[in-house]
Structures are given as structure tokens and as C-alpha cells.
Amino acid sequence: MKKKLFLVLIFLLITVNISGCWSRKELNEIAIILGTGVDYTKDNKIQLTYQLVRPAAFGGGGMGGGPGGGATMNQNITWVVSATGDTVFDAQRRLSQQISRHLYLGHNVVLILSEKLCRHGVLDVINFFHRQPLSRGTVWVMATPQEAKKVLESHSELQMTSAQAVGFLARLRTGYVLRFRDFSQDLASKGTNPVLTRVELKRLGVTQGPGLEKAHHHQEVVLTGTAIFKGDKLIGWLNCPETQGLRWLKGKVDRMGIIVPSPIYSGKKISLEVMKGKTKVEPIYQKGKIKFYLSTEAEVDLIEEQGEEDFTRPEIIKTLESTAAIEIKQRVKTTLDKVQGEYKVDSFGFGEAFHRKYKREWSKLKNRWDEEFATAQVYLMVKVKLRDTGMQGRRASLKR
Amino acid sequence: MIYATLILFIPQNTVAYAKQDAWLSFLIAFAGGVLISLVVINLSLCFPGQTLFEYLPLILGRWPGKIIGFFYVWLFIHFCTLVDREYCSTVVAAFMPETPLVVFLIHGTIMFAYITYCGLEVLARINQLFLPLNVSLLTILFVLATPEMKVVNILPVFDTGLLPLAKSTLTPLSWFGEIITLAVVIPYLAEQKNVYRLTIKALFFVLVLIEIATLGVLLVFGPTLTSSYLFPVLSGVKMINIANFIERLEIFPLIVWITSGTVKATLFFWAAALGSAQLFGLKDYRPLILPLAVIVTALGYLLHPSIIDLINFLTQAFPFYALTFEFIIPLLLLMVVLIKGSGKK
Amino acid sequence: MIFLLSLVFLIIIYLEVPPLVKNKSWRELIAFAVFLWLGMFLSVPLVLGFDLPSPTKAIEAIFKPLANWLKPP
DSSP, X not given: OHHHHHHHHHHXXXXXXXXXXXXXXXXXXXXXXXXXEEEEOTTSOEEEEEEEEOHHHHOSSTTSSSTTOOOOTTOOOEEEEEEEESSHHHHHHHHHHHSSSEEEGGGOOEEEEEHHHHHHOTHHHHHHHHHOTTOOTTOEEEEESSOHHHHHSOOOSSSSSHHHHHHHHHHTTOSOOOBHHHHHHHHHOSSOOOEEEEEEEEEEEEEOOTTOSSOEEXXXXXXXXXXXXXXXXXXXXXXXXXXXXXXXXXXOOTTOEEEEEOSSSTTOEEEEEEEEEEEEEEEEEETTEEEEEEEEEEEEEEEEESSOOBTTXXXXXXXXXXXXXXXXXXXXXXXXXXXXXXXXXXXXXXXXXXXXXXXXXXXXXXXXXXXXXXXXXEEEEEEEEEEEBTBOSBOTTOOO | OOOOOOXXXXXXXXXXXXXGGHHHHHHHHHHHHHHHHHXXXXXXXXXXXXXXXXXXXXXXXXXXXXXXXXXXXXXXXHHHHHHHHHHHHHHHHXXXXXXXXXXXXXXXXXXXXXXXXXXXXXXHHHHHHHHXXXXXXHHHHHHHHGGGOOGGGGOSSSOSOHHHHHHHHHHHHHHHGGGGGHHHHGGGOSOXXXXXXXXXXXXXXXXXXXXXXXXXXXXXXXXXXXXXXXXXXXXHHHTOEETTTEEOOTHHHHHHHXXXXXXXXXXXXXXXXXXXXXXXXXSOSGGGHHHHHHHHHHHHHHSOSSHHHHHHHHHTTHHHHHHIIIIIHHHHHHHHHHHHTOSOO | OHHHHHHHHHHHHHHHHHHHHHTTOHHHHHHHHXXXXXXXXXXXXXXXXXXXXXXXXXXXXXXXXXXXHTSOO
């Protein structure tokens, strides 16, 4: 009898609990956020913009078609909403009063911060994204000289939404990209200053299709360089070529193109692609002077030549390698001059390299590292190795 | 029977003090844990077949022994409550913020009570079932997170100096010291002779698991971010994203947490139930299970107003409080036994 | 809530007490009663909404000097 009672009790408990829907968030009760933008308004308030997915547009059978199941014409896939408030949560609260579902941050792809906010300082807003249990360290963080809201009010031709398009762009490493985790780590570190990817909404290409009378100009979100920070405040931008120099300094150069002048035929160019590259930073601290020796090693592939060099001959390859090395050095120097000379910050993590080697000296230098770094000498050594020459050895049109 | 406690919170203090050397402090704590377990085992072997609660009165005399015994019952109840509360708070803070804490506490204690009712062997079987699962899950997660790891995050080694390193060792040491439960378990072990080897093996195993978690988190986040997170392991697993396909694996550390936490808390619960039964001189501890469950639930709710308070307690006062019972008292007892020559050797 | 809690206590008593009485194991009954009283003492005020002092505070007070030494930098 007693056993039976006990069993009945346990069964009752199980039935109540196994359904476990106290903190439930049903799929049809949430609004999935794909892109987040934060602006700083004129009256010093924070404007939060969410790019929400309209789920009805994602479902259904019409997905068989294009890559990624591109949307059909004239269909609204996303809904971009924004609100202002004193804090991020204040703005979100205002938004959630107007939106019929729970805002769900778990699938957020990008976080775009506007220039005005970055110049004001990002510490005011990013803590929200740290504390939210649903927010992730894998979100791509970017800065834009435009308004973040404007950037999110866009769509993509190939992906379902512009937020996803930026995410894929970042995954392809087409610029210097970093995620929320990297950004927070850089912010917290004394040995480096954070940088952010710069994105812009730019007119890009023309869309055309059957039945369309005239071509439509399309605006797409693209990566256009890097934002340089001092502490949590933005102090300047790097354009695309300078970003390449930054990538060399950070040692993240996979699949980057380099165009070098031909060593033999003047006026002709040669295109190379970096397949593998790394940069080693060796700090030297002598008599109160800081020096950095950088040694970069790169493996490149030949993509095309305009001249008629014969790349079956080892000495030609040697010359090309040294020309490429000079070109890379030039790139790096331009970036260094701008960041170290003009902005006077260490965006490259050299301070951390210094910390690793000189533990004791670091504790004295760490609080005025940027000033110390501005006076530091940086020496550069580049070694390039030509790995492959594509499908050809020498040009077919070469006159023998 | 294999006895292993799994500890998956990485104490913030350890990282805050030792920074990138936190993994070292766990190594040192392991050595301390071995020392503690040697004391406990030696003490137990002086009184074969008897638990801590039975030989305490033999060493100290009837009443002082019983009083110290009741302290130990409290200690086990407290440990059990703490573990219960840690896991429940994790679930509430990280996964289900709308659900009241007490719901999870009640579930937890019902489970402990039922397993304890079934006896130590069932507990050991549960551990046998979950341990391989947990170990493989942790290892797989570590491997999956390797693309996110950077070796520079744990460099330079020995950056913080000896005193911070020593301070950072205390909290993990007090957790290794929970091996004091051995004093109650040893009489029930199937192989009495191998107890040294088994214990060291179990401790080493725990060490490996902790190092997997600690090193993994440090390599992914570096010391500053790690010490700012409440649940670094969880945040670390959130970083896993392989080909936009294998991602959102947070449920797996939760599985590890809950299963291992259940085993650990139940062991303490069992020790408390058995201990109080032996102190009262009862033949069976089962009548005491349900009242104890009520106490654990109420205490779980009462002990700490918030998770921050819980973590502060665990990292500041707890090491000294726990080590008093885990190391100092057993050591004194052992000394008394050796001097008086009581017990059968 | 208080009714639910009383129900829980009644069920516990119903489950445990009759066999103890039947077997005349009075020692067990006393221990059971002691712990049940403790449990009631802790849980009833909680349900009724009284603030009980947390035992943690006592432990923290005892080990305060040492614990302060361990405060993070």
C-alpha cells in the first residue's frame, strides 16, 4: 500500500516536471535577432537597433532554388526596429513593449557600433552583451562610420539577410575581422589596444533579372577597413591597404592578395596570393629602450603575371620572392607609421609580447605602455617563399 | 567501487590571483589533496571496519567525540547543500532565469533522498554509468574548442609570484579536501587493501578533469576574461563553432555538471545520514533521510541570498572553514591515536 | 504554500512513523523527531516569509580575518 502511494507520488512529480516548461521559450513566441546595432544619438542617448527575422519568409517550400535559398522578389524578410534609451537595456525594454514576441539574442550574428558611439567609448554598451546569458562570444563586432541603424536597414542579394551576409563575409576573412571574445580580451588587456572591423553600406553592383525593365542598383554591407581604438575610444580608421599591413603585423594573412611590380619588366605587375603566413615578435629591452624585431614568413602562390618572367628558373623565383618581401615591408611600414606614428597606440599586441618576455619590467611599463610604444623602434624582416605557380610553369605566349 | 568527485566550477579567485598560472595552482592543490587523503586513510586504517562517526568517540571519549561527530554531520549537510545550491544556481542564472530556485532545489533533494534510500551501491553504480559519459564529453568539448585556443593566453608562466600562487591554491585545495568523505566510505569499500592506490588514482583523475576544464578555459579566454565570467566553462563552450555547424553545445557541460553534481551531493547526503544514524546509535539510517532532505532544501534556500554571495563564500571563508575539518582535525586525531596507541593496527 | 508544506510534513510522518512504532524502535523515532523538528524550524519561517539569519554569516564571521586575506586584488 505504502509502496503504491510512493509510486503514485513519484509519477505525479514526473508528469509535472518532465514537461519542464517553466522557463519555456517556444519557437513561435520569440523574435530572433540576427543583427544588432548601437548608435549614440545627438542628445547623448543610446539607440539600439535590431534586425529581426520575419520567420514566415524563411519557411515554406520555395527554398529549393538559389544558393542559401535566396528570397523571392518583393518579400520582406527582415524587420529592422530601433529605440533609444539611457542604457542598452532601457532601449531594449522600450522595444519589447512594442514587439509581440520575446526578443531572442541567441542567434545574433553581428554587433555593429557606430562611429559616434565608438568615439564616445564602447564600455558604456558592451557590458550588456557580456551579462546576457544568451549572448555569445562568437558574435562578429564591427564599427561603422555611418549610422548603425542605416547599415542594418539593408538586404543582401545572396544571403537571406544582410546580417548573415556580413557574418559569412567575416568568416571568409576578407578583412581583419574579430569576434566579441577577441574584442573584449583586447579591451581588458594592457598590452594592446582593440581594433574593430569597419563596415559600410555601399552601392555594390547591379541586380538584373527576367522581366526587369531597368537595372536596380543594389546596396550591400561590405568590409572597408579597420577602426583603431585607444582604450575603449575610437581614434581613427585604416583603409583597406593599411588593414593589410595590420594583418601582417597581427599574423593573420591567409588568402590575402599582394600585387607586386615585376622585377624585370617595368610597368608590369605580378599577382600573388598568401597561402600561409606568420609573424613573430621579438622584443628587446636595453638601457630603457624598447626595440621590436619582427620576422615574417610567408608562403605565396603565383596567380598571374603581366610580364614574361619564366618561373621555371630558380633565380627568377628568388628575385620575385625578394620583390614581394619589399612590397610586404612597405605595406607594414605604412600601417606602422600611421598607427604608431600618427595615432600613437599599440594595436598589435606588442605589449603582450613584451610582457611574455620581460615580466618584471612590464609591471613598471604597463600603465604607460602606449607612450613607451610610440618611441619604440620596430625592425622588420620578411621572408617570402613561392610555393606554387598555379597550373602553369612559364607563360604559353613566351617567345623562346 | 571507485570514488571520485567532479568539480567543475573554476574558482574565480584562483584565476584572479594566479592569472594564467591557475592550472599550476591546481597541480599544487592536488599534492595537498594527496596529503589530506593520506592522513584520512591512515586514521581510518587504525579502526578497520569503522566509520569516522564510530571511532570519534573511541578516540576522544564518548561526549566530546559525539559533539565533534555532530560537527561533521553538519559539515556533510553543508557540503551537500553547497553542491546542490551551486548547480541549481547555475541552471537558474544561465539557463532558466524565470524559474524559481526552490523548484530545482526540491528536485535535487528528492533525487539525493531516493538514491540514499537505495544505498551506497546504487550511488556507485550511478557514478559508473555517468563517469565515462562525463569524461568523454569533457574531452570532446576540449578538442572541439581547440581552434579557439591560443597558447599565448597562458604565457608567461610564473608571472604573479609565490604568494598569490599560494593564495590561489587554497580554494582548490579545500575542494580536493572533500576527500575527507573517505573516512566514512572506507569501511564500505570492497577492496580494503588497495585503498591507497584507489584514492590516489581517484584524486589524479579529478586533477586531470579539472586541468582539462581550466586549461581549456584559460587557453580560450586568457586570465582577465576568465576571472570575469561566473561560469567560464559555459562561456568557453559557447565559443565552439565548427564550420557554422557544430555550435551551441552548452547543454553538454550542463549534463556533466548535473550528473556529477548529483553523485557528489548524494555522497555527502549519504555520509550525513549515516553519520547521524551512527551518532544516535541507530541500526538503520533510512528513517532520517526525509527529515534531512527537508533540512537540505531549506538550507539550500537559506544559506546564500545570491550567487555572488555563494561564490564569495566559496572563495574566501570556505577554504579555511573546510580545511579545518578536512585537514586540521583529522591530523590532530591521528596524532592523538598515535600517542595513545589506541585502535588496532 | 504553508498548506503544501504541512502536507509534505504529514506525508513524511505518515511514511516513516507507523513502521517505527510497530517495530518499537524508539531511538529511531527520537532521532527522526529531532531532525524533523530541525527541518520544520528551518522551512516554516521561510515559507511564512520571515528572514532567518543564514548560518553562512556565522562561519564567515569566525573566519573573517583569514577570509579577508583571500579577497581578490
